[in-house]
Amino acid sequence: MNFIQSALEALESLSSNKLRSGLTVLGIVIGVGAVIAMLAIGRGAQDAITGSIGSIGTNLLFVFEGGSDEVRSPKPLTLGDAEAIGDPFQAPSVVGVAPILQGGVEVTFQREGTFTQGSGVTPAYETVRNVTLSEGEFIREEHMLGRSAVAVLGPDTAETLFGRTQGIVGETIRIEGQPFRVIGVTEAKGGSGFTNEDDRVLIPLTTAETRLLRRGRGEVDMVIAQAFSADAVGQAQQEITGILQSRHRTPIGEDDFTVFTQQNFIATAQSITGVLTIFLGGIAAISLLVGGIGIMNIMLVSVTERTREIGLRKALGARRRDILIQFLAESSLLSLMGGLIGIALGWGLSTVVGFIARASNADLNPAVSLDAVLLATLFSAAVGLFFGLYPAKRASDLEPVEALRYE
């Protein structure tokens, strides 16, 4: 009995009970479809998050105050630290530095008000963070020097306060009750990722320091540095670490600051979405398992129904192996068909989810990957073999005499 013949015979046998075979296949279809769709959606989420991290700038390093838990009373980051990092002699790999003060602020315009993130920034922020303006201009050096009460709004904030994102330059808003003149509005970057870049208000660092977000003299919350190329990020990280270690005079191994690279963020986000994907895929795999049990169930019924046929085949000279192959061929064919249709279903589901995401303006584009398809195919074939093995074994173990007598 060759392979093609077994497959044809299995197909014939399965097609003699189409409804039953169809329902059994459905279990596998749903399982495989769910696995593929979940993996695709997970992949899409990963791409979206990676993309949004990428969109905040390129080759960035983020310096925060505080190191590991054991380090007590860390020294705060200061403008002096930022200047040192920006010094081309001390840190040749760094091309731009943007110290930042951050805090939640209440912003009002006439009767409209909102609570959003206020950031005190320097003019360098514009290039380092790749900010583009839809109208007006960004904070300039003279605003810094004059501690001017000027603000650049994110488009979502502008929309909340004014009901529009155009023609806002020149209006006066109040931040924490103090009047600020709007000098620019940033372009929408798409509201996703871990912070919403479109809902914020940017003001000169000096203004923030003296009037809004009071800290110790010269202290900043975060320093963003930009390396001159992607390859220089590691080098820049070492330079910044060296500068801060000497400036803060930290003991070896007890840095009181943390330098994150964009790659670190991406890696962290990917490991989170990776866990999420595995979780979703795992839940979907349970339905595949249930489908496999469905196959086993139906094959057991089939073996019982066809006891006489098995007895006859054995009487005519079928060996155990022949019977085993016959029933394994049927269960494998069931799961293989389920797998193929399931791949189509999973692909369809992913596409539908992509459509819905786009319709609701979410930045999620599910991607069916080849490895997910291969995984699902292999897994479903394995399910068919595994769950088909027991019924097939039972069929092949039947005693011919008793099987022939079976009513």
Added chain:
Amino acid sequence: MMTDDWVIAADDLTKVYRMGELEVPALRGVSVRVRRGEVISIMGPSGSGKSTLMNILGCLDRPTTGTYALDEERVSDLRDDQLAAIRNRKVGFVFQSFNLLGRQTALANVELPMRYAGVTGERRTRAQAALESVGLGDRLTHRPNELSGGQQQRVAIARALVNNPSIILADEPTGNLDSKSGEEIMRILLALNATRGTTLIFVTHDQAIAGRTQRVIRLLDGLVDPGNGRTPGGAA
């Protein structure tokens, strides 16, 4: 006919079935010898061990003790798969209820033993020849439900003889048929013996069938009934 050309040489067969604690002897020392080309029948009331003997002679089952040589090959202690191969090559079965595969054509049914024998090339032609020899040359692609009972049993006979077996075991072959079809089946089987010299073993209740065989083996309570062990058999 050589006197020692035994196609079946079974000596002192016993078979004990275990039912829990209970041991039920079905055969208690049966010796059967059948010459090549002979036509015999095995008779006996139910419970006499008739079916058990047929299963052992057909290599479907093994005796508990005793030896059995089929076609000069000792088969009483072969393993399952070896027995399957012996059945495939040396035994043709004709059952009371035909036992055809309902979804398969007559041709496919007849091809089945050759498939398990590993015959590939000449399967179709041999199956066709076998069906023609039982007068079904015009029903090759019919399925069992499109055939009459007699025709179905003829397909079963074609299936039994397609691998040129040493013996054909017929278990009540006419039991499910009307008398006309039954007569036809008997005629075909006996003609096989006449033309090909195929050894035929009938297992039956039917005195009329037994009367047309050369020899009758009567079983009673797991033993060969010595009084009626041989009847002067006149072949039909």
